[in-house]
Amino acid sequence: MRVFVTGVKGQLGYDVMNELEKQGLEGIGVDIDEMDITDADQVNKVIKEAAPDAVIHCAAYTAVDAAEDNEEICRKVNAQGTENIAKVCEELDIKMMYISTDYVFNGQGERPWEPDDKREPLNVYGQTKYEGELAIEEHVKKFFTVRIAWVFGVNGKNFIKTMLNLGKTHDHLTVVNDQTGSPTYTYDLARLLVDMIQTDKYGRYHATNEGICTWYEFACEIFKQAGMNVSVAPVSSDEYPAKAKTSI
Numbered sequence: 001m002r003v004f005v006t007g008v009k010g011q012l013g014y015d016v017m018n019e020l021e022k023q024g025l026e027g028i029g030v031d032i033d034e035m036d037i038t039d040a041d042q043v044n045k046v047i048k049e050a051a052p053d054a055v056i057h058c059a060a061y062t063a064v065d066a067a068e069d070n071e072e073i074c075r076k077v078n079a080q081g082t083e084n085i086a087k088v089c090e091e092l093d094i095k096m097m098y099i100s101t102d103y104v105f106n107g108q109g110e111r112p113w114e115p116d117d118k119r120e121p122l123n124v125y126g127q128t129k130y131e132g133e134l135a136i137e138e139h140v141k142k143f144f145t146v147r148i149a150w151v152f153g154v155n156g157k158n159f160i161k162t163m164l165n166l167g168k169t170h171d172h173l174t175v176v177n178d179q180t181g182s183p184t185y186t187y188d189l190a191r192l193l194v195d196m197i198q199t200d201k202y203g204r205y206h207a208t209n210e211g212i213c214t215w216y217e218f219a220c221e222i223f224k225q226a227g228m229n230v231s232v233a234p235v236s237s238d239e240y241p242a243k244a245k246t247s248i
Helices: 011-022 040-050 071-092 124-139 159-169 186-197 215-226
Strands: 002-006 026-030 054-057 095-101 143-148 172-176 203-206 231-235
Touching (some): 002 011, 002 040, 011 026, 011 186, 071 124, 095 124, 095 186, 124 143, 159 172, 215 231
Parallel strands (some): 002 026, 002 054, 172 231
């Protein structure tokens, strides 16, 4: 099986490529240098030349706060870029897996989100990822939409690396304690995605590791395991300056 993977310089795409190799599958990886997903002609050319059996689309604009000031480029990447890929997958009649996010929901309520719950994003990033979901649903018959959250891995930027870097220069930090999620290791996630792409169980999915915590609790555990003496104080989201509205 030949699997075309976008965003291979990011933490998830990197692990997906490694997992494909481990499972004896052929991975064809690209990042922006090899294929600008906002360029429809280039997307069409590169994917058709690769002739894959499936596409795992990991590339995305993921800077949630920056997206509020850069809505046009965020939409070009997350919505138009996804549609460009979806149209080629439709033409070739191949599987497409779209990596989405919990930000497509409004964050209200007390229970975990279900895959078919109403999508009601609160910020630009979430809205553009929602538009990407609509594009794949419109154009691709054999689609997987996999929503992920709170990911961390060896490659790329993530919350763990941010905390560890801050801990080197700060004795005291404040971290929000009213947002809850499931920290998810990209190594584990990549195994799930590669297993899933080999099936025909199409549809929407939510994929995280087990367990839940707040960002504050996550930060405390990071410093504990790293053996770093950093004081962490919990604060509410209202006390933490952020441009983008986020789910709680």
